[in-house]
Each structure stands twice: as C-alpha cells, then as structure tokens.
Amino acid sequence: MKKSIIVFCLLAAAVLFSQFLLVAASGSSAVLDGIYATSVSGNNGAYNLIDGNEKTSWVLMPGAGVDEGVMFNFADFNFIRSLKISAPAGKISSFEIYVNGSICIYDAKSGSDIVINRNVKTLYIKINKAASGTLSLNEIYLYDKTGGLISCQAPEVLNGRIEGSSVLDPEEAYNYDFLFDSKREFGWADGNTKLSGENEFIKFHFDKKVNIVRIKIWNGYHRSKTHFDKNEAVQTFTFSDSKNSGRYSLSSSFVPQEVDFGKVFSGKDFTFTVNSVRKGSAYKDLVISELLFYDGKKWFIMATGKPEQRKNSVISRSRSGVLNDFLDKRKTFSVNSSGRILEQSLILRSNGSFVVYKKDVTDSSSKNVIGDGNWQIVKNSSASAEVKIFGRMRKIIETSREVEVDEDEYDPYGGKRTSMMTVKNSSDEEVIFSDVLDITQNSVISRKKIIEPMKF
Numbered sequence: 001m002k003k004s005i006i007v008f009c010l011l012a013a014a015v016l017f018s019q020f021l022l023v024a025a026s027g028s029s030a031v032l033d034g035i036y037a038t039s040v041s042g043n044n045g046a047y048n049l050i051d052g053n054e055k056t057s058w059v060l061m062p063g064a065g066v067d068e069g070v071m072f073n074f075a076d077f078n079f080i081r082s083l084k085i086s087a088p089a090g091k092i093s094s095f096e097i098y099v100n101g102s103i104c105i106y107d108a109k110s111g112s113d114i115v116i117n118r119n120v121k122t123l124y125i126k127i128n129k130a131a132s133g134t135l136s137l138n139e140i141y142l143y144d145k146t147g148g149l150i151s152c153q154a155p156e157v158l159n160g161r162i163e164g165s166s167v168l169d170p171e172e173a174y175n176y177d178f179l180f181d182s183k184r185e186f187g188w189a190d191g192n193t194k195l196s197g198e199n200e201f202i203k204f205h206f207d208k209k210v211n212i213v214r215i216k217i218w219n220g221y222h223r224s225k226t227h228f229d230k231n232e233a234v235q236t237f238t239f240s241d242s243k244n245s246g247r248y249s250l251s252s253s254f255v256p257q258e259v260d261f262g263k264v265f266s267g268k269d270f271t272f273t274v275n276s277v278r279k280g281s282a283y284k285d286l287v288i289s290e291l292l293f294y295d296g297k298k299w300f301i302m303a304t305g306k307p308e309q310r311k312n313s314v315i316s317r318s319r320s321g322v323l324n325d326f327l328d329k330r331k332t333f334s335v336n337s338s339g340r341i342l343e344q345s346l347i348l349r350s351n352g353s354f355v356v357y358k359k360d361v362t363d364s365s366s367k368n369v370i371g372d373g374n375w376q377i378v379k380n381s382s383a384s385a386e387v388k389i390f391g392r393m394r395k396i397i398e399t400s401r402e403v404e405v406d407e408d409e410y411d412p413y414g415g416k417r418t419s420m421m422t423v424k425n426s427s428d429e430e431v432i433f434s435d436v437l438d439i440t441q442n443s444v445i446s447r448k449k450i451i452e453p454m455k456f
Contacts, residue, residue, distance in 0.1 A: 027150050030078040041060060047154060077121050080123070093130065099122070104118070108125075162177070166191030213265070215261075215293055219288060234277060315350050342360050354389055355372045375388065387437045394430050435447060
C-alpha cells in the first residue's frame with residue numbers, strides 16, 4: 001500500500017513538473033500595436049517574421065538591403081531576455097538592434113543568441129551589412145526572462161475598402177491607408193487646407209461582418225511633436241454603423257488613446273465623423289496617424305490593396321528614366337579630407353517613403369543626421385529627374401552628458417543613443433522641410449541644401 005502511494009506521488013510530481021516545463025517552454029505572449037518592415041516585396045511582409053513558420057519570409061525589394069529594417073511596436077513594456085534571427089546563410093552578415101530608441105547592439109549575427117535583458121516597448125532590427133541580391137529573413141524569435149518563447153500577437157488584418165470626404169494633396173503621402181500601416185510618422189490628412197477639419201468623415205467597408213467595441217487612435221500628426229502641434233487633431237467625433245451611433249471625445253495628447261464605445265457596433269460598414277477639432281498652430285490640416293479596432297477579443301486593422309497598387313505605379317513611372325537606378329537602392333557618398341569625414345546615404349523607396357543618414361566627423365565634433373518622410377516624382381527622364389521630398393531632419397549630437405530619453409520622441413530609423421542623443425531645447429534639434437532633389441546618374445543635388453550634394 002505504501003509503495004502504491006509513493007508511486008502515485010512520484011507520478012503526480014512528474015506530471016506537475018512536465019506541465020511546468022511546458023509552460024516555461026511555451027513562454028509568454030506580447031500584444032503588438034503594429035509591426036512593419038521598411039521595404040517589402042509583394043505580400044512577404046513583417047507578419048511572416050512572427051508566424052512561427054520558417055517557410056515564410058520577410059522579403060525585401062530587389063536591390064534593397066543595408067539600412068532597411070523591421071519595427072516591433074508593443075502595446076506595453078515586455079521584458080525580453082534575448083532574441084534570435086533566422087535568415088538564409090551567407091546573405092546578411094550583421095544587424096543593429098535598437099531598443100526603446102537606443103542602440104543596443106551594433107553587430108548582431110543571425111542564428112546567435114542576441115542578449116537584450118530589458119523591458120521593451122519598441123524594437124527595431126536594422127540590416128547593417130549584407131551581400132547584394134534579394135534579401136530575406138525567415139523568422140524572429142523573442143524570449144522572456146524564463147527563456148520561454150514570446151508569442152507576438154499583432155492586429156489581425158481584414159480586407160476592405162475606405163472612402164471619405166477628402167485627402168490632402170499629394171494623395172500618395174496622406175491617404176487613408178496610412179491609418180493602418182503601423183507607422184505613426186505617416187497618417188491621413190484632410191484635403192481642405194483653408195477650412196478646419198470639422199465635418200470631415202471616413203467610411204470603412206469590411207468584406208465580412210465585424211463587431212467594434214473600442215478603438216485605439218494616434219490622434220493628430222505623430223511624425224514629431226512639432227508636426228503634432230502645427231496640425232489639427234480631433235476633439236470630438238461620432239462613430240456609427242448602419243443602425244447606431246455615439247459621440248465621443250479625445251484629448252489633445254501626443255500618445256495613443258483608447259476609446260471604449262460602451263456599446264457594440266456591428267456590420268460591414270462604419271463611419272467616423274469629426275465633430276470638432278483642436279486647432280493647429282500653423283495649419284488647418286486635420287491628421288490622424290494610426291487607428292486600431294477592437295471586437296472584444298482581438299485588435300484588427302484593414303487592408304485595401306491600394307498601397308501595392310501605388311507602389312507598382314511608382315515602379316512603372318521610374319522604370320523609363322534615371323530613377324530606375326535609384327529606386328529601392330541605397331546610394332552612398334563619402335568625403336575624407338581636410339580633417340573631415342562625411343558619410344551620407346539616401347534611399348528612395350517604391351512605397352513612397354525615403355530615408356537619409358548622414359555622419360559628419362571633424363576634429364572637434366561628431367554629428368549624425370537622420371531624415372525621413374515622403375517623396376513623389378515631379379519628372380523623370382533618361383537624363384535627369386526631379387523628386388519632391390518632405391518630412392523631417394533630426395540632428396543627433398554626440399555628448400558625454402546624460403540626456404533624458406523621451407520615448408514619445410523616438411526616431412524609428414535611427415533611434416537615440418546614450419552617447420549620441422538629440423539635445424533638448426537645441427535650436428537645430430529638428431527641421432521640418434520640403435525640398436526638391438535634382439537627380440542624374442552621377443549626382444543628387446538638394447535645392448535647399450537639406451542634404452549634402454552627392455557625387456557618384
């Protein structure tokens with residue numbers, strides 16, 4: 001009898017221990033506000049990096065590589081002990097890892113255990129060195145403090161279409177699809193530049209019936225605090241389906257907000273109508289940067305298919321001229337003379353975004369400048385092209401003193417570093433600009449000298 005009891009206890013303990021190991025192995029879960037890649041070929045986007053399937057991949061556009069990356073935007077802070085990057089052998093030799101806007105690791109390798117040991121709100125993995133050819137990543141694995149695998153829960157993507165009252169010109173830079181691109185530095189802006197955004201509306205038409213009980217909204221223009229202050233934001237709005245409606249308020253805050261509707265809106269068709277606005281200090285452009293819907297169990301967003309159509313249009317327009325050699329390719333320029341080392345790169349992406357990196361080192365200073373925003377083709381011929389760019393340039397100044405890191409000021413491309421930080425209250429901390437680039441096969445010239453002249 002005693003032997004039976006002992007055997008039973010040992011079996012029970014074994015079962016409990018196996019359950020413990022199963023929980024540890026399975027790890028925890030983390031909710032994402034969004035995940036995106038800066039360059040994507042077809043439907044091979046960032047979601048393929050967190051689906052647990054090594055056979056699916058994030059695939060970059062042909063020619064894209066160094067300075068491209070993938071961004072994780074977590075809804076809350078999550079402790080990440082380490083991460084592992086799965087990638088085809090021999091293609092990408094190193095990555096830079098940014099955590100909460102600060103560079104964490106300069107030379108991370110795929111396949112290795114990359115130690116983080118931090119509470120993470122934003123994680124940016126940037127390609128640092130790579131071979132030529134089409135590049136891809138298979139999977140990104142995140143591990144919690146117990147070593148368990150973190151399951152990343154991104155918003156579900158549902159098909160549909162969007163229409164509304166107006167869109168700011170150029171439409172490629174401010175259209176409705178930017179509400180669901182997971183990039184808070186882009187967004188929808190209304191097209192009535194001389195009138196306030198009151199009575200503007202957006203209609204969402206889903207392919208299948210859904211329930212909506214709450215939204216999460218990045219109200220205003222979240223590209224930067226300067227953009228936020230200068231443009232209008234929603235103050236009150238009405239949300240409705242085919243049968244019901246409700247009126248709700250938003251604060252003028254440079255952080256995301258959740259609005260619980262207190263009822264269930266149901267169906268395929270929904271309308272967001274702006275009742276009143278918070279005025280901008282400079283413009284009458286109303287902007288909403290990001291939007292998520294919640295059905296009571298999960299967050300979801302809408303995909304219309306139009307971003308891919310716009311990208312194909314840019315590719316088609318670029319193909320017959322000098323831009324064909326620039327599109328989705330990293331162009332670099334450097335100078336090393338008279339005590340100065342200048343390194344600058346430019347990427348014009350087919351998705352309508354651009355990024356500029358510049359490092360300028362002299363005997364007395366070291367400065368990094370990162371620019372990002374939208375671009376559009378003005379003209380393109382076999383001899384030359386004109387490209388309009390508009391966005392922001394941020395100067396990163398090397399300093400040995402401690403400077404407070406504000407996560408709301410996070411730069412998704414360059415981030416902030418403990419030793420190379422944006423100095424607050426500096427007159428040249430941030431430049432909001434529009435400019436025209438004159439491009440030939442051998443040069444890129446900025447008319448307003450926003451970027452250094454580039455010779456190839």
